[in-house]
Amino acid sequence: MGSNKYMSVSRCHWLLVGVLLMSCSKFGNAHDVECPVDWEEFDNFCYFLDNTLRSYDDAQADCVANGATLTSIISSLEQTFINTNFLVSAGINIWIGLIDKMTEGTLEWEDGNTYVAADSNFRAGQPDNGAGGDEDCMHVYDNGEWNDVPCSTTLGYICKMKRTHFRIESAQYIGKEGSMLSITVHRDGLIANNDEITLTADVPTTDTATYGTDYSSDTGATETLTFNPGDETVTVDYTLTADDDLDDLMFFTLTLALSGATMTGSTAGVYASLGSPSVTQVFIHDCSFMFWIDPVYIGDECDTMVEVVVHRCGYLGNTDDKVEIYTSTTGVTATAADFTEITMAAATDPVDTEVSFAKGDCAVAHQLSLTPDDVVEGMEYFEVVIDRVTGTNAAKGTVHTVLDTAKVFILDHSTIFWIDPIYVGEEDSMISIYVHRTGFVGDPATVALSLGTPATATLTDDYTVGTVPVVFADGDIVKEVVIDLKADDDIEDTEYVTVTLGTITVASATKTALDAARDTATIFILDRSCKLYPKNVLG
Structure with a gap:
């Protein structure tokens, strides 16, 4: 056995180790390390069988040169391992590291283990120190039994190496x-x-x-x-x-x-x-952190509150991170009458409105007050701005340069009624008029609809309805009103009558109005008569 056989580990062995480390294998400790190539592992030791015939001393020297000793066998399990893995295949007698050179009859293992007679496996009648009293070195037969022979005998041998490895x-x-x-x-x-x-x-x-x-x-x-x-x-x-x-x-x-x-x-x-x-x-x-805010919120003035959420990302371990916010009405449609302002404090002023974060908080909600009014108006908005980081760890905090401002849209909670502007019907027929409701539609409501001037058509002669209530249930956005257009024997041009939306009655909300541009409509009534004209007129 040359010394170059011992200390390299093949690429395939390392690949095998990698596979084992990545799986929860039932075949052993995931931290076991392969022995050198051609060595066998057992119980944190590595073993190598060399069939080269050497004297005991030469065999021991070769093992020591490679960081090992001739093997000890200190348990029945180890004996079984050696029998199974080496002796059957070797078919020859094999040196083990057991001697009584120093004192006849006192057996010692080369690797320092204590010899225990009860754990030995000597053949019956052995050791007998035969050959003229010169049998000081032990070997094993291919059946695993031990015997003593002269140390000059040339046999194969098994080296045993202690194994240690380190890992993070x-x-x-x-x-x-x-x-x-x-x-x-x-x-x-x-x-x-x-x-x-x-x-x-x-x-x-x-x-x-x-x-x-x-x-x-x-x-x-x-x-x-x-x-x-x-x-x-x-x-x-x-x-x-x-x-x-x-x-x-x-x-x-x-x-x-x-x-x-x-x-x-x-x-x-x-x-x-x-x-x-x-x-x-x-x-x-780094323990640095950043604040940001969701860019859009929608509130309803009748709810009187809208909740905005300020976020903290990065390091969340501080207990007193704070950020100051304020509201802005610059370039927006809402005014200070629509919500409770948060004024921006100067750097030297006491903090006006702070959003405080406890340890682990990644988002904190803050409520803003909305002010209801009786004015019918469209959707308005104002802005909430993250101003600056405060608190003990302010030096490690920053504000997102893009997500530092949010728009808060305010639903007006008003209701607008309107009507389609043009209708065309024929006398002696029915015509449908459609009244619409937009905005807040959560309450029952009634709007008056009347037919009248300006007109060329007349009530009773040309149509039958003067004023009718249009009733909207909760959730209704459009209602149909059917008008009866009457027939007569007169030969007349197309006539018309004006439809007008009037008084609004709402159960609970007071913010209602008519769309000033679409609160009237015209119904044109086709006459269904046929006039005769001179031939030279018709051509």
């Missing part, structure tokens, strides 16, 4: 400026040694945070982490520096590396490696 707990950490962030490094596998590794704050070109300015640790950009016997984790604390700058989310990179001091506690070597992840990115929340 997470591939990503998130902290906020002005706080401490703990990074945890794990040691898996063999944890009985004193081990050292390094955690370095790299500065690749992609990093946006700077060591010493945005973050720091007690001992510098490179931390040496010491694992004492039994330690499974070591924690490193980083200070994330606070400032008043408005920064984007920043990050820096930490890289785990094996140091020269790793494996100092091992007498026979350890297969130490880096697990996954060995690199992590640390993101720093």
Whole structure:
């Protein structure tokens, strides 16, 4: 077995590890690390069978040269593993790392484990120190039974290597400026040694945070982490520096590396490696925040209140972030008579109207008062403007440059009645007149409709209705009125009569009006007579 066989891990092995790490496999610990190529893993150790025939001392030297020892077998489970994975396929006797060279009859494992006779698997009558009392080295037969033979015998052998690997707990950490962030490094596998590794704050070109300015640790950009016997984790604390700058989310990179001091506690070597992840990115929340407001709201003056919502995005951990708002009537259609104004305070004045955010709030509602009146008017609007950030952390806050203003439209809650302007009918027929209602249609209402002057047609002779009430139920927006046009024997030109909307009666609302441009209509009545004209006139 040459030394170049031991310490490389094939690409396909690493791909396999990646697949296992991404799944919740039932086949083992997700943090297990592959042994070197051609080695077999069992219980945090790596094993290698070499069929090259060597003396005991040469076999042990070859194992040690590659960070291992001749194998110990300290449990029935380990014996079964070796039988199944190596002895059946080898078909030859194999050295194990058990000797009584120092004191005859006192057996010792090469890797320092304590020999326990009850856990041994010697063939019956063995060890017998035969061959003239020179059988000081142990081997196993292909059936798994142990025996002692002279150490000069040449056999195949199994090397056993302790295995340890290190990993960072997470591939990503998130902290906020002005706080401490703990990074945890794990040691898996063999944890009985004193081990050292390094955690370095790299500065690749992609990093946006700077060591010493945005973050720091007690001992510098490179931390040496010491694992004492039994330690499974070591924690490193980083200070994330606070400032008043408005920064984007920043990050820096930490890289785990094996140091020269790793494996100092091992007498026979350890297969130490880096697990996954060995690199992590640390993101720093800037603790800055921004306020904005929804751009459009619609209120009804009869409700007297409209609610606007101010939003906070970015860092939400502060308990007293505040923003000042005011209302504007510049360039709008509503006036101070339509709502309760919030005047803009000068920078040195006491805060006029503040919207306060508690920890975790991302939106806070604020109510504005609307003033009802008896004036029939169209939809009006005014503006609500976010003015400035106040509160203890004002330096870290800003206002959105586009979503800083909202338009608040006020529904007038008035009702307008109107009629289509032209109708044409024939005598001796029925004609339908349509009265419309727009605006607020939530109340029953009645509007008077009358036929009269100016007119060439006359009541009784040409039509039958003088005045009729047009009744609107709750929700009605148009009503039909049917007029009876009478017939006569007179031969006459087309006549007309004027339809006029009049008195409005509404159950609860007082804001009603007639559309001044569409409150009358004309009905033209075709005569249905035929006049005779001289031939020279008709042509």
